[in-house]
Amino acid sequence: MPSATKSAFETAPPLDVAADLLALLHDTTTEQRADSQLEALTLAVSADLPVLLWGEPGIGKTAALNQLAGALALPLTTVIASVHEPSDFSGLPVVGDDPATQGVPMAPPDWAVRLVRAGHGLLFLDELSTAPPAVQAALLRVVLERRVGALRLPPGVRIVAAANPRSSAADGWELSPPLANRFVHLQWTYDHEVVVRGLGGTWPKAALPRLDPHRLPDAVAFARRAVCGLLTARPRLVHQLPSSEARRGGAWPSPRSWDMALRLIAFATAAGTSRGVLSMLVRGTVGDGPGLELLASLDRMDLPDPEALLADPASAVLPERGDLRQTVLDGVVQAVRKRPELSRWNAAWALLVLALETGAPDLVVVPAATLAALRRDDWQVPAAIEQLAGAVSVSQRADRVGAGARP
Known part of the structure; x- marks a missing residue:
């Protein structure tokens, strides 16, 4: 005989049960995890620069933006650029009582009004590469001047866009050079381990970089010195419009993009950002070559500074990277050549011994041979040379140079 009462499971509407299951599937958490893509994105957002994420469909660009907005407590406003008209960004004309004296204002769309009312938010311009040229032209003021019709978006609004490569975009267009030059271009790819852990319920946590308030003036000075120094030595890099249409739709150098690169260097320096993340940002702003x-x-x-190293070789710290270490050792030898003194010569040998003990032996061969050739007749061969004998025959070379220099 069937039971007179039914369980709650049996009486619950089917869609309510489905909603409970969906809620469980959406119940995920985050973890602190090194993610260079996410770190580059958050730093550019912190620097208040528009970012354009390039990537194949379905690899998580939109999901990353949703997660970023949630982590930063910013309301997310998504606008699919390809399904809008130019007037949706430039505004629709609204004729008043006396247009001859009052003019015709441009009414903004509802999403812009909501952002202004909120005072802050994350504006996500999706499917940018499928927007036709007329829509891209209307977006210029939105991205650069933050104007939508007669409204100006508040400073608390950040702009991030996403695009698919033309080869994988539906009816895709190349970005116009003026629009492309207004973005920091980041190549977005998926990490297998991140995807697996995310599907298991744990995604990387997005967080704005921590800026050291004590480093701000030095960070600005460092960034300005770096960019201005390069452009002084390489004036042709100031503005280089690529010749191909495809490259014009990406990152390329202009005064505007160099200003963006300068800002990113300052933020990265103040935050102690890794070289890998800084490389992504710089190359995504002015292009691979100039970057x-x-x-x-x-x-x-x-x-x-070679002079600082020569003054206190016992406290010296040499770069880990081989190319940078070679540059430092060559600079030390060159400094001794410019002002040859016995104490400086001995200090240089001590630095070469340090380089031998902490790095690849082949890096000291050329500097040691050059330094040996700088020996004066009355300079005694230091014991440091003997420590280097296993890597290079410096002691014998120094003796031969000294014998050849005697009358």
Whole structure:
């Protein structure tokens, strides 16, 4: 005989049960995890620069923006650029009582009004590469001047866009050069381990970078010195409009994008950002070639002063990277060549011994041979040379140079 009462499971509406299951599927958490893409995105957002995420469909660009908005407690406003008309961004004309004297204001769309009322938020312009040229032209003022019709978006609004490569975009267009040059371009890819852990319920946590308030003036000075130094030496890098249409739709150098790069360097310096993240940001602003030149210039700026090393070799700390270490050792030898003194010569040998003990032996071969050739007749061969004998035959070379210099 069937039971007179039914369980709550049996009496619950089917869609309510489905809603409970969906709620469980959406119940995820976050964890602190090194993610260079997410770190680059949050730093650019912190620097108040528009960001454009490039990536294939379905790899999580939109999900990353949703997670970022939630972590930063910013309301997310998503606008699919490709399904809008130019007037949705430039505003619709509204004729008043006396247009001859009052003019015709441009009425903004509802999403812009909501952002202004909130005073802050994350504006997500999705499917940017499928927006036709007329819509891209209307977006210029939104991205650069933050104007939508007669409204100006408040300073608390950040702008992030997403686009698919033309090869995988539905009816895709190349970005116009004026619009492309207004963004920090980040290539968005998926990390297998991140995806697996995320599907298991744990995603990386997005957080704005922590800026050291004591480093702000030095960070600005460092960024200005780096960019201005490079452009002084390489004036042709100031503005280079690419010749191909595809490259014009990406990152390329202009006074505007160099200003963006300068801002990013300052923020990255104040936050102690890794070189990998800074590389993504710089190359995504001025392009790969100029960006790599700027990074190389930054490396040279961070190198220790040869005179400081010669003054206190016992406390010296040499760069870990082989190319930078070689540059430092060559600079030390060059400093001794310019002002040859016995104490400085001995200090240089001590630095070469330190380089031998903490790095690859082949890096000291050329500097040691050059330093040996600087020996004066009355300079006694230091014991440090003997420590280097296992890597290079410096002691014998120094003796031969000394014998050849005697009358």
